[in-house]
Amino acid sequence: MASMFHVHEQRIRYADTDRMGFAYQGILLPVVEAGCRYRRPVRYDEWIRVETGVTTVTRARLTIEYRIVGSEAETRASGLTVHCYMNRNGRAIRISPDWIDFFLGNSKIPFEDNSELFVK
Numbered sequence: 250m251a252s253m254f255h256v257h258e259q260r261i262r263y264a265d266t267d268r269m270g271f272a273y274q275g276i277l278l279p280v281v282e283a284g285c286r287y288r289r290p291v292r293y294d295e296w297i298r299v300e301t302g303v304t305t306v307t308r309a310r311l312t313i314e315y316r317i318v319g320s321e322a323e324t325r326a327s328g329l330t331v332h333c334y335m336n337r338n339g340r341a342i343r344i345s346p347d348w349i350d351f352f353l354g355n356s357k358i359p360f361e362d363n364s365e366l367f368v369k
Contacts, residue, residue, distance in 0.1 A: 278332035285328035308343040
């Protein structure tokens with residue numbers, strides 16, 4: 250698992266969605282691989298915590314690991330997704346090295362307008 254996990258709760262606003270109602274953040278990260286290991290079920294009315302962490306970043310792919318932790322602080326499920334980067338035309342692209350640092354939590358968003366997100 251990742252050495253640093255991010256815990257975040259957020260409600261998706263209408264402004265954060267595309268025409269089909271899917272959430273996006275200006276970067277297209279389609280899933281190319283996914284896996285999950287279920288260890289123990291969660292029950293109705295139980296509090297859970299969802300933890301996510303970026304574990305691998307290259308110029309072509311991004312891996313995110315997930316963990317669901319139950320009310321007794323034990324892992325109930327864990328998994329990962331592997332994403333590639335795509336431009337708005339649906340073509341696979343490579344990202345700039347500055348964005349690798351951003352995804353690893355080493356820097357702030359490198360460019361305010363995402364203009365330098367992709368390597369041309």
